[in-house]
Amino acid sequence: DGGITQSPKYLFRKEGQNVTLSCEQNLNHDAMYWYRQDPGQGLRLIYYSQIVNDFQKGDIAEGYSVSREKKESFPLTVTSAQKNPTAFYLCASSIAGQETQYFGPGTRLLVL
Amino acid sequence: GNSVTQMEGPVTLSEEAFLTINCTYTATGYPSLFWYVQYPGEGLQLLLKATKADDKGSNKGFEATYRKETTSFHLEKGSVQVSDSAVYFCALKWSGYSTLTFGKGTMLLVSP
Numbered sequence: 001d002g003g004i005t006q007s008p009k010y011l012f013r014k015e016g017q018n019v020t021l022s023c024e025q026n027l028n029h030d031a032m033y034w035y036r037q038d039p040g041q042g043l044r045l046i047y048y049s050q051i052v053n054d055f056q057k058g059d060i061a062e063g064y065s066v067s068r069e070k071k072e073s074f075p076l077t078v079t080s081a082q083k084n085p086t087a088f089y090l091c092a093s094s095i096a097g098q099e100t101q102y103f104g105p106g107t108r109l110l111v112l
Numbered sequence: 113g114n115s116v117t118q119m120e121g122p123v124t125l126s127e128e129a130f131l132t133i134n135c136t137y138t139a140t141g142y143p144s145l146f147w148y149v150q151y152p153g154e155g156l157q158l159l160l161k162a163t164k165a166d167d168k169g170s171n172k173g174f175e176a177t178y179r180k181e182t183t184s185f186h187l188e189k190g191s192v193q194v195s196d197s198a199v200y201f202c203a204l205k206w207s208g209y210s211t212l213t214f215g216k217g218t219m220l221l222v223s224p
Contacts, residue, residue: 042216103155
């Protein structure tokens with residue numbers, strides 16, 4: 001079955017540590033996105049990538065980094081510079097030039 | 113800038129009641145408009161969309177009409193079910209841009 005997978009479902013991080021969230025898609029989509037979801041805040045865009053080896057900052061990129069070395073993979077690193085990392089992180093993908101984004105199941109990050 | 117405003121939740125209804133969730137947007141021109149649904153603990157799924165004024169999107173008994181005169185895209189369903197309990201997000205996207213702007217989401221709780 002085609003789709004987007006995010007792992008793990010829950011992730012715990014100690015203060016001062018970097019942590020990487022995985023996002024993989026087998027839909028052959030060109031574009032991929034990372035969103036952060038906080039209660040009452042909706043979804044906010046962190047980074048997006050429209051093509052391999054290229055990505056752009058979204059609205060809240062500070063404290064995060066990404067890479068896009070393969071079309072199917074778009075990992076997100078939450079660095080120690082992100083002061084409030086506890087949130088639900090959602091990855092999405094879309095066909096370039098098309099409007100519908102398809103979402104993964106999300107990863108919930110908790111800082112201990 | 114562009115923004116999407118949704119009615120605050122939670123919206124609590126009894127099964128078979130009529131549902132309206134209001135969504136208005138602020139934008140120049142005519143973006144495409146979307147409703148996404150998020151079931152507990154999951155990612156977002158596209159529910160319906162409309163790409164031009166007066167278009168009606170529909171799916172699973174839900175409907176929304178793109179009203180340019182009132183810059184609105186209200187979600188309606190004639191008879192809700194317990195299984196419709198979820199968070200509903202209104203979103204907009206400009207043609208030629210790859211990113212979505214989301215509202216803050218409206219939680220719907222349907223009781224038997």
